[in-house]
Amino acid sequence: MTIGIKDVARAAGVSAATVSRVLGDGPVSAELREKVETAIRATGYRPNLSARRLRSQHSRTIGLVVSDIRNPFFTALSRAVEDAAYKAKMRVILCNTDENPDREAMYLRLMQEERITGLIYAPTRTTAERIAAMEFDFPVVLVDRAGPGGHHDCVVIDNGAAAAELVDHLAAAGCRRIAGLFGNTSSTAAERHDGYAAAMAARGLPLNARFIAPDAEAASRALYELMVAHDRPDAVIASNGLILLGIVKALKSLGLTMPADIAVAGFDNEIWTDLVGPGLTVIEQPVAEIGQAAMALLFERLTEPDMARRRIVLSGRLVVRGSSQRRQS
Secondary structure, eight states, X not given: OOOOHHHHHHHHTSOHHHHHHHHTTOSOOHHHHHHXXXXXXXXXXXXXXXXXXXXXXXXXXXXXEESOTTSHHHHHHHHHHHHHHHHTTOEEEEEEXXXXXXXXXXXXXXXXXXXXXXXXXXXXXXXXXXXXXXXXXXXXXXXXXOOSSOOSEEEEEOHHHHHHHHXXXXXXXXXXXXXXXXXXXXXHHHHHHHHHHHHHHHTTOOXXXXXXXXXXXXXXXXXXXXXXXTTOOSEEEXXXXXXXXXXXXXXXXXXXXXXXTOEXXXXXXXXXXXXXXXXXXXXXXXXXXXXXXXXXXHHHHHHOTTSOOOEEXXXXXXXXXXXXXXXXX
């Protein structure tokens, strides 16, 4: 009878991945290493030396797959991850999927071929919905979009609570017809929509939500349609920075001002949001903290492969500026 890695894993009470890391001199705690080495001796397992050499040839490279590098959130996240990796003497391969599942699949295959040490990953909405069933040959930490099931470590913000805070703020400023423009490609936007819808229902306010392509052009078109409607909104919420930019562009082309003609609020506290008009009210996401937490969680997973899955939920911060300061009648 041939003894394999799975037999050693059962004897040690650990995963096969942990055994592989021990055999390849990977990052494993002293306690787990001792368990595995004891199980190897007890089972009489003899590792394939060629395979062991292959396993040890990790590149000390972190993969980072994001859904849209044009989105300022992912630009800042990439910088935070790269800074943390550099301090750990590790390299980063950055891939941008443009919310395209086929392109995403190609880059995930690339990560396998490059034998990366670990992956930080913001999946497309399509992939996020089925990611619990996906298996990887390396540790994975999800950012921004966690998907259902808690199968992977993740770092996210409380999107529903953040969107509800925007609704509450606008309602307190006297707004009653609050529209929402939400991206149609991510679970993050869906969570923000749900928070918006719940807060509107709690106040007895009518919903006026649209799911659109998460870019400035689509947002400009949608905002124009809202503003020429008979019962146009007195406020609008944008689910990301690109949609927020599109709203500003549309208002300029229509000759409308914030907040006199419409109050505006959204997500992502970029440099330009403080320079446009009276300044834009936004939810500031702790992007640097998200990137740092994701790297720390990845290193923790590499050291303790069998630890319980962790979900880190951070909070956004409401930054109030002139775009939402309507006078109550």
